[in-house]
Amino acid sequence: MYISSxxxxxxxxxxxxxxxxxxxLVALLSEHDIGFSSLLVDRRTLTPSDVxxxxxxxxxxEERRLAEEVARTSRKIIAVGTxxxxxxxxxxxxxxxxxxxxxxxxxxxxxxxxxxxxxxxIEIYVPGCPPPTPILFETxxxxxxxTPPERYDTTVCSDCDRRVxxxxxxxxxxxxxxxxxSDDACLLNxxxxxxxxxxxxxxxxxxxxxxxxxxxxxxxxxxxLSSQLHSLYSDMVSFVTRTTGGRREKVAAQLxxxxxxxYSYTARxxxxxxxxxxxxxxx
Amino acid sequence: xxxMRVSGDELTGQRVRIYPVTRIQGRADIExxxxxxxxxxxxxxxxxxxxGIEKMTLGMSPLRVPAVLSAACGVCGPFHRxxxxxxxxxxxxxxxxxxxxxxxxxxxxLLLASTHLATITYxxxxxxxxxxxxxxxxxVTGIYMVDQESVSxxxxxxxxxxxxxxxxxxxxxxxxxxxxxxxxxxxxxSAVEAASALLASCEDDxxxxxxxxxxxxxxxxxMMETGTPLPGHYLCSVTDGLAALIGSGIxxxxxSGGEPVTMSPAEFLSAIEAEETDWSFLKPLRVxxxxxxxxxxxxxxNMGFGQDTPxxxxxxxxxxxxxxxxxxxxxxxxxxxxxxxxxxxxxxTRLLQAASDGGPECWTKLxxxxxxxxxxxxxxxxxxxxxxxxxxxxxxxxxxxMSPLQFSYRTMxxxxxxxxxxxxxxxxxxxxxxxxxxxxxxxxxxCVPCGTH
Numbered sequence: 001m002y003i004s005s006x007x008x009x010x011x012x013x014x015x016x017x018x019x020x021x022x023x024x025l026v027a028l029l030s031e032h033d034i035g036f037s038s039l040l041v042d043r044r045t046l047t048p049s050d051v052x053x054x055x056x057x058x059x060x061x062e063e064r065r066l067a068e069e070v071a072r073t074s075r076k077i078i079a080v081g082t083x084x085x086x087x088x089x090x091x092x093x094x095x096x097x098x099x100x101x102x103x104x105x106x107x108x109x110x111x112x113x114x115x116x117x118x119x120x121x122i123e124i125y126v127p128g129c130p131p132p133t134p135i136l137f138e139t140x141x142x143x144x145x146x147t148p149p150e151r152y153d154t155t156v157c158s159d160c161d162r163r164v165x166x167x168x169x170x171x172x173x174x175x176x177x178x179x180x181x182s183d184d185a186c187l188l189n190x191x192x193x194x195x196x197x198x199x200x201x202x203x204x205x206x207x208x209x210x211x212x213x214x215x216x217x218x219x220x221x222x223x224x225l226s227s228q229l230h231s232l233y234s235d236m237v238s239f240v241t242r243t244t245g246g247r248r249e250k251v252a253a254q255l256x257x258x259x260x261x262x263y264s265y266t267a268r269x270x271x272x273x274x275x276x277x278x279x280x281x282x283x
Numbered sequence: 284x285x286x287m288r289v290s291g292d293e294l295t296g297q298r299v300r301i302y303p304v305t306r307i308q309g310r311a312d313i314e315x316x317x318x319x320x321x322x323x324x325x326x327x328x329x330x331x332x333x334x335g336i337e338k339m340t341l342g343m344s345p346l347r348v349p350a351v352l353s354a355a356c357g358v359c360g361p362f363h364r365x366x367x368x369x370x371x372x373x374x375x376x377x378x379x380x381x382x383x384x385x386x387x388x389x390x391x392x393l394l395l396a397s398t399h400l401a402t403i404t405y406x407x408x409x410x411x412x413x414x415x416x417x418x419x420x421x422x423v424t425g426i427y428m429v430d431q432e433s434v435s436x437x438x439x440x441x442x443x444x445x446x447x448x449x450x451x452x453x454x455x456x457x458x459x460x461x462x463x464x465x466x467x468x469x470x471x472x473s474a475v476e477a478a479s480a481l482l483a484s485c486e487d488d489x490x491x492x493x494x495x496x497x498x499x500x501x502x503x504x505x506m507m508e509t510g511t512p513l514p515g516h517y518l519c520s521v522t523d524g525l526a527a528l529i530g531s532g533i534x535x536x537x538x539s540g541g542e543p544v545t546m547s548p549a550e551f552l553s554a555i556e557a558e559e560t561d562w563s564f565l566k567p568l569r570v571x572x573x574x575x576x577x578x579x580x581x582x583x584x585n586m587g588f589g590q591d592t593p594x595x596x597x598x599x600x601x602x603x604x605x606x607x608x609x610x611x612x613x614x615x616x617x618x619x620x621x622x623x624x625x626x627x628x629x630x631x632t633r634l635l636q637a638a639s640d641g642g643p644e645c646w647t648k649l650x651x652x653x654x655x656x657x658x659x660x661x662x663x664x665x666x667x668x669x670x671x672x673x674x675x676x677x678x679x680x681x682x683x684x685m686s687p688l689q690f691s692y693r694t695m696x697x698x699x700x701x702x703x704x705x706x707x708x709x710x711x712x713x714x715x716x717x718x719x720x721x722x723x724x725x726x727x728x729x730c731v732p733c734g735t736h
Contacts, residue, residue: 009332011732012308013357013456019405020445020455022438030424038303038310040405042418042718062310062331089354092339105562109333130357130456179467179646203454210453210460211467215350217457261347 001144004035004049005080006070008063009090009113010056014081015039017130018053021137028141048073051143054122055080057090057268058114062107071120078124078143080136084116085127086219087268092260113268124149129217129265132203152202153222156214160196160205162186167245172254180211187213188243193258197239198224198232216265220272232262232272296324297710301717304328304724306406306422308358309731313720314562315703321710326703327696328724329563330688336736340682345371345651345673346463348682352669353457355684356733358401361394361458362662363669363684363733368463370669372649374656380644383465386451389634390458391528391660393448396489396627397455398663399580399620400441402728403492404434407617410722411499414506417714433495440488444628447478465646475638482632489625493598496621501605503614511701511723512611513538515575515694517582520661521545526583528661534586535573538611543586544572548659552668555685558693565734567692568685575693578665579728580619585609588626591633595626613698613726620728623663651677664730666690688727688734695727 007015018025019039034041035049046066052074058064070077082088090113116122126139135152142149157164164186173193180190187194187208195216196208207214216232224230237255241248255262266272296319302312310332316325336355340348348371353364365387372379379387409421412433416425427434445455451470452458460466470478516537520530524543533551536543546554554571570576585608588595599622602610610619653675659668665687674680688695702723706716 007310009334011334011354011357011360012730013354013360016358016401017456019401020441022404022442023435026423026427026434026438030427034422034424038305039308040306041422042305042721044301044303044305059334060332089336089339089351090334092351093335106329106564107331129354133455178464178648179462183468206449206454207457207459212453212459212462264351 001032001050002035002047003029003032003051003053003140003144004046004074005037005039005053005055006046006066007038008054008056008067008084008116009059010081010083013130014055014084014136017128017133018080018136018140020133025137025140028144032144046070046073050075051078051140052076053078053080053140054116054120055084057083057087057116058110058119059090059093060107060109064114064119067116067119074120076123076143077120078126078139079116079122080126081131082127082129082217082219082265083113085125086266086272087113087115088129088265091266091268092264115268115270127200127217127219128203135202152200154201155221156196156199156201156203156205156208156218159201159203160208162208164243165189166242171244171246173240173244173251183211186243188240191244193261195232195236195262198235216262219265219269225271232266233259236262296321299710299712301712301720304721306409306721307725307729307731309729309735311729311731313699313724315707315712315720317710323700323703323707326699326720327562328692328699328729330565330731330735332731332735333564334732334735337682337684340679343679345374345671345677345679346649348671348679349461349463352684355736356730357456358398359662359664359667359730359733360456361390361461362660362667364458364461365391366658366660366667366669367671368461369658369660370656370671371463371651372656373658374654374671374673375649375651376654377464377647377649379465379647382469382643383645385634386466386469386638386645387461388529389631389638390448390452390461392627392631392634393444393451394458395528395663396624396631397441397444397448399624399627400437400444400492402663403496403617403620403624404437404441406725407620408433410725411496411503411617414503436488436491440485440492440624443481443485447481447631450474450478450481462646464649467646469643469645470638475635479632479635482628482635485628489628490594493621493625496618497602500614500618504606504612511698511705513577513613513694514697514701515577516573517585517609518570518573518576518578518690519582519586519666520659521586523589524587525589526586526661530661533659533666535570535576536585536609538577538609540609548657551659552657552670555668557689565692566689568689569693570690575697576690577694577727578661578687578690580623580663581610581615581726582665583661584615584619584622592626592629595622595629598622598625613723616726616728653677662687664688664728664733667733684736686730686733686736688729688731691727691729692734695724695729699723
């Protein structure tokens, strides 16, 4: 099979995460042909490929042209990383730019990042900033072997060893960036805004395990994506209410002021944003 | 390769575009400009993306900024995170507890070794191991077919170091343990023991990697034309005149030979001036008093390692017995990566042995208020500086990132022009000349996402 990888408006972390798989990845790629990958091979044109990994989102006219070319030449597209899936941190960008014509010197920069879904039909989404190496490698391997990749439909909390105390001591949550006070209690119980309950799992809860809040880089869990009754915001309100024992209205008022944090990886995702339209401040 | 007419007034010739530049981090091209007689006038590396990540931080709480800026680059993200934490701490006038500073430095050394091993495996080795092969073979899978053992060795060392980082920092790519004010936790004795065992398991693989790099460098130095020495100065962070990642000053010395000049971080920052270009999204940085400078592995190898890393010190000495100091050619790139991987590994091993000596405190609470702060350190790809200005109420009023590629950019383009002048004849650029130009770019270890933050 021909496999390619294309980085659009990306930081390179997704590719670095895949390459961290090391020899097993090299052995796997050796059994196939690398069609295009500016990080790995010296080919300069995008050739038709069976599997294409696309990372990043679309932030300028050159990336849009590349995205359209990927859509034309690819059989199966895997969106790699939260930028490709939800817009990611790049989605926070709001630039005030003069809207001119494309020129022949440099690509025209867009004020906001455009989600990948607008340009191509994506078969598999692997969110994460960057996606964990084992998940990314196993997904690529499964696709090349023609088997369905494993689906991670749990939340970060299900990977986390911290203990939840229902109606624990914290009466409010904050954006305090300091470390966890306790080594084993849930971070919400400690008054920290941890997005673990609403975020897709599979990352072994690497941030909460290190005593730091989950920032939600793997994007919304299946429960949120699949139901109109759930949103990142409403589910966070419910979880915080349950763990702090606070009044729902009070918690909701507090989280209203933290929406830009809760949606920091999904600010350009139409599905996530539709459910809280009007609530999330726009640049 | 695209070819196009130049529409500018001052240029009446043609330009040829080599796009994309391969086996580098990020998307870029090389543009070769010709005069009307089809002689090379200029060759320049151009970044084709603008990300605006500094602007995202405006108005934000400085305590959130390091997490956002860690997305400035997927490879050097942990260094941006640390530089941002240090800049915010400096603006808040906070002192980080010694144990936290020690863990941060330990992580820097591990990340240096891991990043370099990945760069060797995927980007640098094909140029040295398979220099004459075509694109289908001149890559990591081609090397795997002819020399599986070398790839296995590099992969084993990289996996062990990455796992040590994961044990100590929670995540190899985000290093969440690093926070404004310190670190979120210090490693438990069992974690230190596990990380030490992992590092000990790398020694043979790293030694063999240095041998391989030395052998390939010797071969390449005989094969490659050497008439284009690097111009300008080499520059890096230093402590006591020797290369460091988190140093007390910044030193620069000319490639043509001569004594280094050393500046304090504040002096260095005040000497930096950004230039505007209308043909690239990268803004080159000029340092007052230097015509141009190169940062990164080769600069640090030239500056020198201390006796506290005996293996790296010894291997550097062996290198300088064969070639004169300063090393001023791009074919030392692979060797400098391998030497620095050993350097990082040795430094990390030593720091890990003292990991629990710093005391129990790991974090200082910050009180953001109006003020300015900065941090200058060396990342795997070279000198990196962050500057922050906090406004009334402590929110970010201005943020400036100065990345390694910006520092090296003017040197890179000068060098690229002289390489193009020697290797390109006529406007039909051959595959060999294209490969030669790309090799010149890769030897600067460029990271485009960092450069176009």
